[in-house]
Amino acid sequence: MYRTTDGEEIFIIDGHVHFWDGSKANVKNVHGQQFIDCFYAYHSNLSPKEYLWPKEKFDKYGAQAMYDDLFVTGYDDMAICQPTYLTDFYKNGFNTTESNYEMKQAHPERFIVNGAFDPRDGEAGLDYLDELSEKYKIKGVKLYTAEWRGDSKGYKLSDPSMLKYFERCEKLGIKNIHVHKGPTILPLNRDAFDVADVDDAATSFQNLNFIVEHCGLPRLDDFCWIATQETNVYGGLAVVLPFIHTRPEYFAHVISELLFWIGEDKILYGSDYGIWSPKWLIEKFMAFELPEAVSKETGVQLSLTAKKKILGLNAARLYDVDIEAQKKVLSGARQTVAA
Amino acid sequence: MSIMVAENETTEATIDRAAQVWARLQPVTDPELDESVTDLGFVTRVDVDDVGGVEIGFRLPTYWCAANFAFLMADDMRRAVGGLSWVTYVTVRLDEHMYADEINRGIGAGLSFKATFGDAANGELEEVRRIFLVKAFQRRQEALLTYLLGHGYEAAVLVRLRMAELAGLGGDAESRRLVERYQERRSVVGGHVDQAAHADHVAFVDSEGASLDAAGLPSYLRALRRVGVNAEFNGALCRGLLAARYGDGCAPQVESKPIHFVRSHGSDPNGVKQ
Numbered sequence: 035m036y037r038t039t040d041g042e043e044i045f046i047i048d049g050h051v052h053f054w055d056g057s058k059a060n061v062k063n064v065h066g067q068q069f070i071d072c073f074y075a076y077h078s079n080l081s082p083k084e085y086l087w088p089k090e091k092f093d094k095y096g097a098q099a100m101y102d103d104l105f106v107t108g109y110d111d112m113a114i115c116q117p118t119y120l121t122d123f124y125k126n127g128f129n130t131t132e133s134n135y136e137m138k139q140a141h142p143e144r145f146i147v148n149g150a151f152d153p154r155d156g157e158a159g160l161d162y163l164d165e166l167s168e169k170y171k172i173k174g175v176k177l178y179t180a181e182w183r184g185d186s187k188g189y190k191l192s193d194p195s196m197l198k199y200f201e202r203c204e205k206l207g208i209k210n211i212h213v214h215k216g217p218t219i220l221p222l223n224r225d226a227f228d229v230a231d232v233d234d235a236a237t238s239f240q241n242l243n244f245i246v247e248h249c250g251l252p253r254l255d256d257f258c259w260i261a262t263q264e265t266n267v268y269g270g271l272a273v274v275l276p277f278i279h280t281r282p283e284y285f286a287h288v289i290s291e292l293l294f295w296i297g298e299d300k301i302l303y304g305s306d307y308g309i310w311s312p313k314w315l316i317e318k319f320m321a322f323e324l325p326e327a328v329s330k331e332t333g334v335q336l337s338l339t340a341k342k343k344i345l346g347l348n349a350a351r352l353y354d355v356d357i358e359a360q361k362k363v364l365s366g367a368r369q370t371v372a373a
Numbered sequence: 374m375s376i377m378v379a380e381n382e383t384t385e386a387t388i389d390r391a392a393q394v395w396a397r398l399q400p401v402t403d404p405e406l407d408e409s410v411t412d413l414g415f416v417t418r419v420d421v422d423d424v425g426g427v428e429i430g431f432r433l434p435t436y437w438c439a440a441n442f443a444f445l446m447a448d449d450m451r452r453a454v455g456g457l458s459w460v461t462y463v464t465v466r467l468d469e470h471m472y473a474d475e476i477n478r479g480i481g482a483g484l485s486f487k488a489t490f491g492d493a494a495n496g497e498l499e500e501v502r503r504i505f506l507v508k509a510f511q512r513r514q515e516a517l518l519t520y521l522l523g524h525g526y527e528a529a530v531l532v533r534l535r536m537a538e539l540a541g542l543g544g545d546a547e548s549r550r551l552v553e554r555y556q557e558r559r560s561v562v563g564g565h566v567d568q569a570a571h572a573d574h575v576a577f578v579d580s581e582g583a584s585l586d587a588a589g590l591p592s593y594l595r596a597l598r599r600v601g602v603n604a605e606f607n608g609a610l611c612r613g614l615l616a617a618r619y620g621d622g623c624a625p626q627v628e629s630k631p632i633h634f635v636r637s638h639g640s641d642p643n644g645v646k647q
Contacts, residue, residue, distance in 0.1 A: 218437065223486060
């Protein structure tokens with residue numbers, strides 16, 4: 035919970051967190067090592083110095099650090115775990131629904147756990163989706179379209195094999211499809227980050243919500259264009275938001291573009307924890323004001339209302355969270371109230 | 374492989390040749406960022422041997438950077454340097470990349486993208502190259518038009534301007550730079566024409582080659598703006614990741630304020646012209 039200087043309480047749902055194991059013991063090959071090293075480069079490039087982690091913590095931070103960073107020192111009230119399996123890179127997978135669910139079991143009031151599927155798994159994948167739905171009552175999935183699987187280096191949402199999966203999602207009430215694009219889809223001569231397939235899927239499946247993580251970066255321009263035309267396409271702020279510290283002027287331009295094209299009702303906060311931590315992200319976001327020159331050019335404002343929507347109200351709507359009821363549940367469990 | 378020669382008299386010639394190679398690499402761009410590979414710090418070294426062989430050290434911000442762009446840059450570097458009369462062969466050494474072996478081998482053997490990647494590619498790179506050339510065209514056009522409108526030019530005049538008139542506009546150093554950058558990409562749209570016909574072409578057209586409407590110019594530019602914002606954001610991210618991977622100071626320090634990067638240097642920290 036974040037309290038403004040006026041005492042107003044802002045309920046925060048972190049739309050994108052991970053509980054990963056990138057430790058040496060779990061790494062299967064050079065790709066797994068390069069994957070966690072690349073994450074660490076994002077972390078060290080964009081975090082404030084005082085929030086830099088040693089690599090050992092970053093590789094495997096564990097359940098207690100995660101809980102503390104999100105809810106005790108951090109301002110998150112709830113967090114949505116987005117799995118990234120990467121079973122070709124890590125012995126036990128990098129960040130699976132099963133490992134995420136350990137967090138939820140320990141703190142059921144804090145976590146929403148999403149599942150994942152891979153259309154290349156065929157019928158067995160559909161069975162697995164059924165199993166995830168039954169076991170964990172998932173309301174969303176995270177799709178990492180660049181995941182390697184044997185000789186395959188990724189897939190597209192427009193692949194014919196996706197149809198059955200989306201239909202199954204509709205049937206199971208899994209209505210939130212989080213998509214992370216790129217960068218190794220075959221054939222390699224096509225643009226690996228192209229977001230046009232999201233457009234196709236969103237048009238075909240109007241009952242599903244498509245939350246494009248990182249706002250389609252590095253194709254934010256194309257993503258904005260698609261999102262204006264589809265009522266069921268949302269943007270997740272992970273990777274965009276951390277720019278608020280090192281390069282606030284870049285953040286100002288990008289958030290103003292997002293507000294202009296897709297609007298404040300369709301943007302979701304996500305820390306991408308453990309890459310970045312909610313404490314500094316939320317403090318800086320709440321303190322942030324669009325420079326006048328930028329808002330004059332785009333004609334948009336980043337108002338307190340917009341901030342509240344981005345930080346929690348939009349995700350609450352997608353995940354059927356009754357915020358007032360949830361506040362009561364959490365008040366018993368909360369250890370620290372942020373000032 | 375022996376790269377540098379030891380004899381003094383040839384060393385001088387080798388240094389001069391290395392400088393020629395660097396000069397040839399400067400105009401090679403990262404297609405997504407529309408910035409020079411040397412300015413970005415992607416080229417780490419140029420080694421020239423005494424029989425005209427050139428080896429170029431090449432690195433990228435992450436292990437995962439898209440293979441097609443990595444290949445495009447390497448191939449463009451090979452072609453640019455291969456144009457020097459004394460060059461006998463060019464190799465590129467891409468470092469720590471998921472497809473480093475394939476790309477290094479393919480470039481060294483002068484193979485096409487498809488031949489390099491075999492079944493992993495079902496065509497060459499023309500389409501993806503064109504997508505990003507059009508984006509570069511749009512971004513440079515938006516920067517130039519916004520600059521000119523801000524300096525008193527009427528929209529009605531600008532939409533009718535011919536290429537020859539654009540070249541003769543004059544103005545300050547910044548406007549000349551923006552004009553040059555735009556001229557470099559103008560032929561992306563409307564096909565190749567001979568120089569004389571080109572001078573008579575309308576300077577500003579949309580990505581389909583259609584002329585612009587003066588009344589609709591602000592909303593047209595508003596829509597184009599996101600292309601530049603995206604490219605500049607990516608540029609900042611790539612620079613940061615490269616620095617995180619290889620250490621600060623690994624790339625030339627470039628003053629890059631958003632929007633200003635193509636519009637003007639310095640002045641307003643918020644990146645919007647007054």
